[in-house]
Amino acid sequence: MRDRQTVSVSNGVRNVHPVYLDRALNAEAWDSEGNRYIDFVGGIGVLTIGHRNPVVMDRVIAQCDRFTHSCFNALPHEPYVAVTDWLAENCPIEGPAKSMLTNSGAEAMENALKLARAFTGRTGVIAFEGAFHGRTLATLALTGKTKPYKTGLGPLPGPVWHLPYPCPETGVSVADAMAAIDKLFAVSADPKSVGAIVIEPVQGEGGFRACDGEFLVALRRLCDENGMVLIADEIQSGFARTGKMFAVEHAGVSPDILVMGKGIGGGFPLGAITGAEDVMHALAPGGLGGTYSGNPVACAAATGVFEVLEKDNILGRAKQLGEKYATHIAWLRDLPGGHVIGNMRGIGAMRAFELIADDGKPSPARLQCLLQLARENGLLLMPSGEHANVVRLLAPLTIPFDQVDEAFAIIAKLLPKVAQVA
Structure with a gap:
């Protein structure tokens, strides 16, 4: 082999x-x-x-007996809406929540960045050292690690600024991290040029370093004061892994966009973004989607995941x-x-x-x-x-x-x- x-x-x-x-x-x-x-x-x-x-397998087999694919943009189907219904009820988003489904977490993050740009009219993004958000071109720009992901690729989409991540393992305090943001705004970036702050509440590739909850609260306040979109990457930390359905719930923070993948599909390729209604409606109809995004078999698997999470x-x-x-x-x-x-x-x-x-x-x-x-x-x-x-x-x-x-x-x-x- x-x-x-x-x-x-x-x-x-x-x-x-x-x-x-x-x-x-x-x-x-x-x-x-x-x-x-x-x-x-x-x-x-x-x-x-x-x-x-077994619950996921039963849902998948039942769906395969009906039909295996329809592009939701062309011909919608109930399994997609079943997933978005659950996300609307369970994601920690303030106010009415809207969603779109993707094939992966990286694709979900790409679409979150598109929405942040469309909503704010700004291109700048703040991300953090040690972060991992995917291997696609835009998500690589957010990822706070060069080797092996960025080696030989040259300039990546931006502008993106990487700042210290406050947690015990880095020795960076919340005060230190906020001071770094203040310095960024004083030296390199006008706050009005920054459209989004992207953060993993618990870094995955970074070694399960958990962000100080006080920092998430401070970021929420900063975004509100400056018209930025707060994007929480819960691709690895979401769906009960931390003892809450989503890790941001430990800090009591509601992001503008929640990015999901991995555990949502129970082994089938699925990602999602759920966000505040005004942000999620920022793109014109047709601006979101994809041929396989929200495949009905993967969505059926996700409904099985949701059932097990709750009943067990x-x-x-x-x-x-x-x-x-x-x-x-x-x-x-x-x-x-x-x-x-x-x-x-x-x-x-x-x-x-x-x-x-x-x-x-x-x-x-x-x-x-x-x-x-x-x-x-x-x-x-x-x-x-x-x-x-x-x-x-x-x-x-x-x-x-x-x-x-x-x-x-x-x-x-x-x-x-x-x-x-x-």
Whole structure:
């Protein structure tokens, strides 16, 4: 299989794990050679309610028996409206909320930027260091990391200004971050040229760094005072991962646009933007849409996700899982080799931990060692972080607790070997 991939797949598509998935169920996966794994990657946060959730599968099969596609712009269908109905009722948007559906989170962010430009008549955007918003051209401009995403691409759409992200891991306070904004407005950008502020309440690729809620409140006030659109990127943090349906709810903040993807589709390609009515109506009819955007099968899957989130109390499960993660990570630190475990961060089940060197500095080498050894012992982990030394825990929120125990037991027995890496 690897030889076939080498022949036909672009080198720009990188794999974290050199195994080929054959089948999966909830939090377990089996590769093409029959090896079983506990899946703490979860499609990078897509499989919030697990691989092949039966409710999602039933909805998908029922929809496939009726029709598999209609472009909503040409011939609308009920599954699309079922999704937007749910979003209108459940997204933390002030006043009447309107939505559009896309194929992915990155596409959703692209459309959010279009709406912000149309609504404000401004092109400037403030984003944050360590952010990840996608690999498309405009979302790359927002992403606060150069390698490997921006290498060799030259100037990107803008203007975009990246500012410090206030959280314990960066050592940047809310006061520091607000001072950076004040300096930007004094030196480089007229506030009236800035149309939007885009922020992840919890950074995904950045290593599950959670923004100080006070900063989100301050950004909301700043946008109101200056006619800017506040865009919350909840592509990875949304749909119960943090113990709230959306992470901005921890701060009690209502963005103008909420950007979603990953977990909304239960494993099917779907993204969404939901926002305030006046912002969402800023483009002329026909200005939003796409051939596959809001595909009826993906929408049917999403309605299954919504049912499971509500009926199975996944919000409560996320809180319990987060507590279990925190307990296990603290336990790892007390074991032989446990000194390689550094800072723990995140909210709810959106948890992560660092791998550090003996001097306390980030250790990407130890992270890579853990990834390989864990895989060889039946556990799939996902890297992240500014220094590529953070393990982010992205198991389905429906994972049985005994499989969580099994996963951490695997990590525990590997720590002495990881500690031998310089």
